[in-house]
Protein backbone atom coordinates (compact mmCIF):
# COMPACT_ATOMS: atom_id res chain seq x y z
CA UNK A 323 0.00 0.00 0.00
CA UNK A 324 1.16 3.54 -0.76
CA UNK A 325 0.88 6.37 1.74
CA UNK A 326 -1.55 8.18 -0.56
CA UNK A 327 -3.84 5.14 -0.44
CA UNK A 328 -4.41 5.56 3.30
CA UNK A 329 -7.62 7.57 3.39
CA UNK A 330 -9.88 5.94 5.94
CA UNK A 331 -8.87 5.35 9.53
CA UNK A 332 -10.53 3.53 12.41
CA UNK A 333 -9.68 4.25 16.05
CA UNK A 334 -10.74 1.53 18.49
CA UNK A 335 -11.39 2.84 22.02
CA UNK A 336 -12.38 6.47 22.57
CA UNK A 337 -10.65 7.10 25.91
CA UNK A 338 -7.71 9.36 26.75
CA UNK A 339 -5.56 8.23 23.81
CA UNK A 340 -8.25 7.16 21.32
CA UNK A 341 -10.10 10.48 21.22
CA UNK A 342 -6.78 12.29 20.82
CA UNK A 343 -5.69 10.20 17.85
CA UNK A 344 -9.11 10.54 16.21
CA UNK A 345 -8.61 14.30 16.42
CA UNK A 346 -5.06 14.14 15.00
CA UNK A 347 -6.22 12.17 11.94
CA UNK A 348 -9.35 14.29 11.42
CA UNK A 349 -7.35 17.53 11.56
CA UNK A 350 -5.28 16.26 8.63
CA UNK A 351 -8.38 15.44 6.59
CA UNK A 352 -8.62 11.66 7.13
CA UNK A 353 -12.07 10.12 7.44
CA UNK A 354 -12.17 8.65 10.93
CA UNK A 355 -14.46 6.05 12.45
CA UNK A 356 -14.19 6.18 16.25
CA UNK A 357 -15.40 3.02 17.98
CA UNK A 358 -16.21 2.29 21.61
CA UNK A 359 -18.52 -0.03 23.51
CA UNK A 360 -20.89 2.66 24.72
CA UNK A 361 -22.72 5.60 23.08
CA UNK A 362 -22.14 7.79 26.17
CA UNK A 363 -18.37 7.33 25.94
CA UNK A 364 -18.45 8.30 22.25
CA UNK A 365 -20.52 11.39 23.00
CA UNK A 366 -18.07 12.41 25.72
CA UNK A 367 -15.14 11.77 23.33
CA UNK A 368 -16.63 14.11 20.71
CA UNK A 369 -17.14 16.77 23.39
CA UNK A 370 -13.49 16.38 24.48
CA UNK A 371 -12.30 16.72 20.89
CA UNK A 372 -14.41 19.89 20.51
CA UNK A 373 -12.92 21.32 23.73
CA UNK A 374 -9.34 20.41 22.62
CA UNK A 375 -9.93 22.16 19.31
CA UNK A 376 -11.27 25.23 21.15
CA UNK A 377 -8.00 25.40 23.12
CA UNK A 378 -6.09 25.22 19.81
CA UNK A 379 -8.24 28.11 18.51
CA UNK A 380 -7.59 30.14 21.72
CA UNK A 381 -3.86 29.74 21.05
CA UNK A 382 -4.18 30.81 17.41
CA UNK A 383 -3.07 27.39 16.18
CA UNK A 384 -6.17 26.69 14.09
CA UNK A 385 -9.16 28.68 12.87
CA UNK A 386 -12.83 28.06 13.73
CA UNK A 387 -13.53 26.64 10.27
CA UNK A 388 -10.77 24.06 10.76
CA UNK A 389 -12.48 22.90 13.95
CA UNK A 390 -15.72 22.44 12.03
CA UNK A 391 -13.94 20.60 9.21
CA UNK A 392 -12.17 18.28 11.65
CA UNK A 393 -15.35 17.41 13.53
CA UNK A 394 -17.11 16.66 10.25
CA UNK A 395 -14.46 14.03 9.45
CA UNK A 396 -15.26 11.97 12.56
CA UNK A 397 -18.05 9.41 12.67
CA UNK A 398 -18.71 7.35 15.79
CA UNK A 399 -20.07 3.85 16.15
CA UNK A 400 -20.53 1.02 18.63
CA UNK A 401 -20.31 -1.57 15.83
CA UNK A 402 -16.78 -2.78 15.31
CA UNK A 403 -17.40 -4.19 11.83
CA UNK A 404 -18.85 -0.88 10.66
CA UNK A 405 -15.82 0.98 12.10
CA UNK A 406 -13.16 -1.07 10.33
CA UNK A 407 -14.72 -2.67 7.24
CA UNK A 408 -13.45 0.10 4.94
CA UNK A 409 -10.40 1.18 6.94
CA UNK A 410 -6.92 1.39 5.47
CA UNK A 411 -5.35 1.99 8.88
CA UNK A 412 -6.65 0.85 12.28
CA UNK A 413 -5.33 2.13 15.61
CA UNK A 414 -6.32 0.16 18.70
CA UNK A 415 -6.45 2.10 22.00
CA UNK A 416 -8.40 -0.13 24.41
CA UNK A 417 -7.27 -0.79 28.01
CA UNK A 418 -3.84 -2.30 28.59
CA UNK A 419 -4.96 -5.94 28.99
CA UNK A 420 -3.38 -8.51 26.68
CA UNK A 421 -6.42 -10.83 26.50
CA UNK A 422 -8.61 -7.88 25.52
CA UNK A 423 -6.13 -6.66 22.92
CA UNK A 424 -5.92 -10.17 21.41
CA UNK A 425 -9.70 -10.46 21.33
CA UNK A 426 -9.87 -7.12 19.50
CA UNK A 427 -7.08 -8.05 17.08
CA UNK A 428 -8.87 -11.28 16.09
CA UNK A 429 -11.94 -9.21 15.20
CA UNK A 430 -9.97 -6.47 13.46
CA UNK A 431 -8.29 -9.11 11.33
CA UNK A 432 -11.67 -10.59 10.45
CA UNK A 433 -13.46 -7.33 9.67
CA UNK A 434 -10.79 -5.02 8.22
CA UNK A 435 -9.81 -5.19 4.51
CA UNK A 436 -6.78 -7.45 3.90
CA UNK A 437 -4.55 -4.49 3.01
CA UNK A 438 -5.25 -2.60 6.26
CA UNK A 439 -2.51 -2.02 8.82
CA UNK A 440 -3.46 -2.95 12.38
CA UNK A 441 -1.61 -0.75 14.89
CA UNK A 442 -1.73 -0.77 18.68
CA UNK A 443 -1.15 2.18 20.99
CA UNK A 444 -0.05 -0.15 23.80
CA UNK A 445 2.32 1.33 26.39
CA UNK A 446 4.21 -1.89 26.86
CA UNK A 447 2.50 -5.08 25.68
CA UNK A 448 3.96 -7.25 22.94
CA UNK A 449 2.80 -6.57 19.39
CA UNK A 450 4.32 -9.91 18.39
CA UNK A 451 1.71 -11.57 20.65
CA UNK A 452 -1.14 -9.40 19.33
CA UNK A 453 -0.06 -10.01 15.75
CA UNK A 454 0.14 -13.78 16.33
CA UNK A 455 -3.66 -14.04 16.56
CA UNK A 456 -4.07 -12.46 13.10
CA UNK A 457 -3.48 -13.72 9.58
CA UNK A 458 -1.38 -10.61 8.89
CA UNK A 459 1.34 -10.31 11.56
CA UNK A 460 3.49 -8.46 9.00
CA UNK A 461 0.90 -5.66 9.01
CA UNK A 462 0.78 -5.30 12.82
CA UNK A 463 2.83 -2.66 14.64
CA UNK A 464 2.93 -0.44 17.72
CA UNK A 465 2.25 3.26 17.25
CA UNK A 466 2.77 4.63 20.77
CA UNK A 467 1.73 8.23 21.34
CA UNK A 468 2.32 10.17 24.54
CA UNK A 469 -0.49 11.84 26.51
CA UNK A 470 -1.81 14.35 25.43
CA UNK A 471 -1.15 12.93 21.93
CA UNK A 472 -2.62 15.99 20.22
CA UNK A 473 0.18 18.11 21.70
CA UNK A 474 3.26 15.95 22.39
CA UNK A 475 5.17 15.60 19.09
CA UNK A 476 6.87 12.22 19.51
CA UNK A 477 5.29 8.89 18.59
CA UNK A 478 7.25 5.65 19.03
CA UNK A 479 7.03 3.07 16.28
CA UNK A 480 7.83 -0.40 17.57
CA UNK A 481 8.10 -3.42 15.33
CA UNK A 482 7.09 -6.93 16.31
CA UNK A 483 9.11 -9.98 15.24
CA UNK A 484 7.07 -10.30 12.05
CA UNK A 485 6.32 -6.66 11.23
CA UNK A 486 7.43 -6.00 7.64
CA UNK A 487 9.79 -3.22 6.60
CA UNK A 488 7.01 -1.88 4.39
CA UNK A 489 4.57 -1.56 7.32
CA UNK A 490 7.16 0.11 9.55
CA UNK A 491 8.18 2.59 6.85
CA UNK A 492 4.59 3.38 5.91
CA UNK A 493 3.71 4.12 9.55
CA UNK A 494 6.77 6.34 9.86
CA UNK A 495 5.76 8.38 6.82
CA UNK A 496 2.12 8.48 7.90
CA UNK A 497 3.09 9.98 11.27
CA UNK A 498 5.29 12.58 9.58
CA UNK A 499 2.32 13.50 7.40
CA UNK A 500 0.23 13.88 10.56
CA UNK A 501 2.77 16.44 11.81
CA UNK A 502 4.19 14.11 14.46
CA UNK A 503 7.85 13.30 15.17
CA UNK A 504 8.07 9.51 14.87
CA UNK A 505 11.04 7.57 16.25
CA UNK A 506 11.89 3.99 15.36
CA UNK A 507 12.39 1.59 18.26
CA UNK A 508 14.50 -1.13 16.69
CA UNK A 509 13.88 -3.84 19.29
CA UNK A 510 10.72 -4.81 21.16
CA UNK A 511 12.12 -4.04 24.66
CA UNK A 512 9.91 -3.43 27.75
CA UNK A 513 8.96 0.24 28.07
CA UNK A 514 10.22 0.99 24.54
CA UNK A 515 12.35 4.14 24.69
CA UNK A 516 10.10 6.77 26.23
CA UNK A 517 9.17 4.87 29.36
CA UNK A 518 12.64 3.43 29.91
CA UNK A 519 14.05 6.96 30.02
CA UNK A 520 11.11 8.43 31.93
CA UNK A 521 11.20 5.72 34.57
CA UNK A 522 14.98 5.93 35.03
CA UNK A 523 14.55 9.55 36.09
CA UNK A 524 11.42 8.72 38.12
CA UNK A 525 13.26 6.00 40.06
CA UNK A 526 16.00 8.44 41.00
CA UNK A 527 13.50 11.19 41.91
CA UNK A 528 11.66 8.78 44.25
CA UNK A 529 14.98 7.67 45.74
CA UNK A 530 15.96 11.28 46.50
CA UNK A 531 12.56 11.99 48.08
CA UNK A 532 12.59 8.79 50.14
CA UNK A 533 16.09 9.53 51.42
CA UNK A 534 15.44 13.17 52.31
CA UNK A 535 17.85 14.58 49.71
CA UNK A 536 15.34 17.36 48.88
CA UNK A 537 11.65 18.24 49.08
CA UNK A 538 9.21 17.15 46.35
CA UNK A 539 9.06 20.78 45.17
CA UNK A 540 12.80 21.07 44.78
CA UNK A 541 13.12 17.71 43.05
CA UNK A 542 10.51 18.85 40.53
CA UNK A 543 12.09 22.29 40.26
CA UNK A 544 15.57 21.03 39.50
CA UNK A 545 14.08 19.16 36.54
CA UNK A 546 11.70 21.92 35.35
CA UNK A 547 14.21 24.75 35.63
CA UNK A 548 17.40 22.80 34.91
CA UNK A 549 17.67 19.31 33.49
CA UNK A 550 14.26 19.27 31.82
CA UNK A 551 14.54 22.86 30.65
CA UNK A 552 17.53 21.83 28.56
CA UNK A 553 16.13 18.44 27.57
CA UNK A 554 13.54 19.84 25.16
CA UNK A 555 16.46 21.21 23.16
CA UNK A 556 19.28 18.73 23.78
CA UNK A 557 18.81 15.01 24.41
CA UNK A 558 20.96 13.24 27.02
CA UNK A 559 23.53 12.00 24.50
CA UNK A 560 23.82 15.40 22.81
CA UNK A 561 24.13 16.99 26.27
CA UNK A 562 27.16 14.84 26.99
CA UNK A 563 28.72 15.74 23.61
CA UNK A 564 28.32 19.43 24.46
CA UNK A 565 29.57 18.94 28.04
CA UNK A 566 32.57 16.84 27.03
CA UNK A 567 32.59 13.05 26.99
CA UNK A 568 35.66 12.91 29.27
CA UNK A 569 33.68 14.78 31.94
CA UNK A 570 30.60 12.63 31.45
CA UNK A 571 32.77 9.50 31.51
CA UNK A 572 34.12 10.51 34.93
CA UNK A 573 30.63 11.46 36.15
CA UNK A 574 29.32 8.07 35.08
CA UNK A 575 32.22 6.22 36.73
CA UNK A 576 31.85 8.16 39.99
CA UNK A 577 28.06 8.33 40.21
CA UNK A 578 26.61 5.16 38.70
CA UNK A 579 27.46 3.02 41.77
CA UNK A 580 25.55 5.49 43.96
CA UNK A 581 22.38 5.80 41.85
CA UNK A 582 19.21 3.96 42.74
CA UNK A 583 19.03 0.45 41.36
CA UNK A 584 15.67 -0.26 43.06
CA UNK A 585 13.91 -3.31 41.68
CA UNK A 586 10.45 -2.33 42.91
CA UNK A 587 8.41 0.80 43.61
CA UNK A 588 9.66 2.34 46.89
CA UNK A 589 7.54 2.82 50.07
CA UNK A 590 7.21 6.58 49.44
CA UNK A 591 5.09 5.72 46.36
CA UNK A 592 3.49 2.54 47.64
CA UNK A 593 2.11 4.25 50.77
CA UNK A 594 0.41 7.00 48.76
CA UNK A 595 -1.16 4.47 46.39
CA UNK A 596 -2.38 2.29 49.28
CA UNK A 597 -3.95 5.37 50.91
CA UNK A 598 -5.85 6.11 47.67
CA UNK A 599 -3.79 9.28 47.13
CA UNK A 600 -3.41 8.89 43.37
CA UNK A 601 -2.59 12.45 42.41
CA UNK A 602 -4.72 15.00 40.55
CA UNK A 603 -7.61 12.57 39.97
CA UNK A 604 -8.16 11.97 43.71
CA UNK A 605 -7.20 15.45 44.91
CA UNK A 606 -3.95 14.40 46.56
CA UNK A 607 -0.64 12.79 45.66
CA UNK A 608 2.80 14.23 46.30
CA UNK A 609 0.95 17.57 46.36
CA UNK A 610 -2.60 18.58 47.25
CA UNK A 611 -5.17 19.39 44.53
CA UNK A 612 -8.55 20.61 45.82
CA UNK A 613 -11.06 20.55 42.88
CA UNK A 614 -10.60 24.21 41.89
CA UNK A 615 -6.81 23.88 42.03
CA UNK A 616 -6.89 20.65 39.97
CA UNK A 617 -8.92 22.32 37.23
CA UNK A 618 -6.60 25.31 37.15
CA UNK A 619 -3.48 23.15 37.08
CA UNK A 620 -4.74 21.00 34.19
CA UNK A 621 -5.59 24.10 32.16
CA UNK A 622 -2.22 25.64 33.02
CA UNK A 623 -0.40 22.42 31.99
CA UNK A 624 -2.13 22.37 28.60
CA UNK A 625 -1.56 26.08 27.99
CA UNK A 626 2.14 25.79 28.80
CA UNK A 627 2.53 22.68 26.65
CA UNK A 628 0.81 24.46 23.77
CA UNK A 629 3.17 27.44 24.14
CA UNK A 630 6.06 24.98 24.02
CA UNK A 631 4.58 23.29 20.97
CA UNK A 632 4.23 26.63 19.20
CA UNK A 633 7.87 27.45 19.90
CA UNK A 634 8.91 23.95 18.83
CA UNK A 635 6.99 24.24 15.55
CA UNK A 636 8.45 27.68 14.88
CA UNK A 637 11.94 26.15 15.08
CA UNK A 638 11.16 24.15 11.94
CA UNK A 639 11.14 20.48 11.06
CA UNK A 640 14.79 19.81 11.91
CA UNK A 641 14.34 21.38 15.42
Ligand SMILES: NC(=O)c1ccc[n+]([C@@H]2O[C@H](COP(=O)([O-])OP(=O)(O)OC[C@H]3O[C@@H](n4cnc5c(N)ncnc54)[C@H](O)[C@@H]3O)[C@@H](O)[C@H]2O)c1
Pocket residue numbers: 334335336337338339340357358359360363414415416417418419422426443444445446466467468469
Ligand atom coordinates in the same frame (compact mmCIF):
# COMPACT_ATOMS: atom_id res chain seq x y z
N1 LIG B 1 -3.18 7.24 29.15
C1 LIG B 1 -1.91 7.36 28.78
O1 LIG B 1 -1.15 8.23 29.27
C2 LIG B 1 -1.38 6.45 27.70
C3 LIG B 1 -0.24 6.86 26.99
C4 LIG B 1 0.25 6.05 25.96
C5 LIG B 1 -0.38 4.84 25.68
N2 LIG B 1 -1.48 4.46 26.40
C6 LIG B 1 -2.10 3.18 26.05
O2 LIG B 1 -3.24 3.44 25.24
C7 LIG B 1 -4.23 2.42 25.47
C8 LIG B 1 -5.51 3.10 25.91
O3 LIG B 1 -5.25 3.82 27.09
P1 LIG B 1 -6.17 5.04 27.56
O4 LIG B 1 -5.39 5.75 28.61
O5 LIG B 1 -6.69 5.76 26.38
O6 LIG B 1 -7.36 4.22 28.25
P2 LIG B 1 -8.83 4.71 28.60
O7 LIG B 1 -9.29 3.84 29.71
O8 LIG B 1 -8.90 6.19 28.74
O9 LIG B 1 -9.66 4.34 27.27
C9 LIG B 1 -9.87 3.03 26.86
C10 LIG B 1 -11.19 3.01 26.11
O10 LIG B 1 -11.38 1.70 25.61
C11 LIG B 1 -12.74 1.39 25.76
N3 LIG B 1 -12.92 -0.06 25.77
C12 LIG B 1 -12.91 -0.91 26.79
N4 LIG B 1 -13.14 -2.16 26.36
C13 LIG B 1 -13.30 -2.06 25.02
C14 LIG B 1 -13.57 -2.99 24.01
N5 LIG B 1 -13.73 -4.28 24.28
N6 LIG B 1 -13.67 -2.54 22.77
C15 LIG B 1 -13.49 -1.22 22.49
N7 LIG B 1 -13.25 -0.29 23.40
C16 LIG B 1 -13.16 -0.72 24.66
C17 LIG B 1 -13.18 2.03 27.04
O11 LIG B 1 -14.59 2.21 27.04
C18 LIG B 1 -12.40 3.34 27.00
O12 LIG B 1 -13.17 4.37 26.40
C19 LIG B 1 -3.64 1.48 26.50
O13 LIG B 1 -3.02 0.41 25.85
C20 LIG B 1 -2.61 2.35 27.21
O14 LIG B 1 -1.57 1.59 27.80
C21 LIG B 1 -2.00 5.25 27.38
